[in-house]
Amino acid sequence: MDLALFAGGPFDVRAVVAGILPELHRDLPLDVVPWGNFPHGPDVREAVSALRTDGEPDMDATGVLGGLCANDSRAAVALAVPFLIPLAIDAQHPHRAAALDVLSGPARARYFGVASREELFLHRTDPARHVPDGYDDYGVEVTAYPAGWSVAAARIAITANTPALLPLLDDPDPAIRVEAAYALATAADLDHIVRTALAGGFEAERDPMVRAAFTLATAEITRAHPHPPTVAWLRERWHDDAEVPEVRLAAAIGWLCLTDDPAPEELRRIVDALADDERAHAMEALPWMSFAAGTNESGLLRCRRCMLHPEEPDPESTFLDSLFDQLKG
Known part of the structure; x- marks a missing residue:
């Protein structure tokens, strides 16, 4: 056609x-x-x-x-x-x-x-x-x-409608701020208005999960509009042991998605140490993570496996193989 x-x-x-x-x-x-x-x-x-x-x-x-x-x-x-x-x-x-x-x-x-x-x-x-x-x-x-x-x-x-959506980054409801960042990350940001707003929001934000959302949104919009200083900023965020764990994990994921460089050993250690089951469950509040999830695997842990440990078995494939074996038996 x-x-x-x-x-x-x-x-x-x-x-x-x-x-x-x-x-x-x-x-x-x-x-x-x-x-x-x-x-x-x-x-x-x-x-x-x-x-x-x-x-x-x-x-x-x-x-x-x-x-x-x-x-x-x-x-x-x-x-x-x-x-x-x-x-x-x-x-x-x-x-x-x-x-x-x-x-x-x-x-x-x-x-x-x-x-x-x-x-x-x-x-x-x-x-x-x-x-x-x-x-x-x-x-x-x-x-x-x-x-x-x-x-x-x-x-x-x-x-x-970017100008109408930007004020939602300051909404009193943290969940609205997270979803607004998720939506705005898809805008064509040729004038860097969204990235600038996310940067300002990140500096003012005190909620760890919203800060992580702003970090992921910044990374996503930078994927569409490359900006080397932002890549460097993300590296600083996951490297900073004074930063909250949610932001360090979000920054590590964002940095990995914006570079072709092999993952540094330090980043692997940080992600492996911080990405426990409890934090992975909490970070399902971030739409990036909830949509990345698979069968029997949270989004954060799936990102960790796919990006840093691709040699590990996929729980979804393992589950399906087990189910198939049971049906054959």
């Missing part, structure tokens, strides 16, 4: 999102976009409608949106992002946390269970570009829709 024939038209989620951004507001009618043109579009429309209500949603809206991303079907969820952002930035809306929790899912690709240095911070598609073939970076989703178009569309919406 020649995707160039569809680029810029009503089946190109990038073009549809770009077309509604100038009108973005909480009461923007849902039917201004052609949900039916995209796989699972009607389901996503219903989920967004549920989240927009002031009362209790009559469906698991975040489960629908998150599940589609987990199942590698992000196109319609990317279309939902412009409708979710006004909810997330409305401090009085009862579902703001839920909206913020899922709005950046389609801006990432292949991130469930991914914990390698190469793919944990997977950002290559430029949202300003309309790549004709759509296959240059991410291939296709399970529905055969070009995954790069979905990722780019979600990032277009988040980037356009």
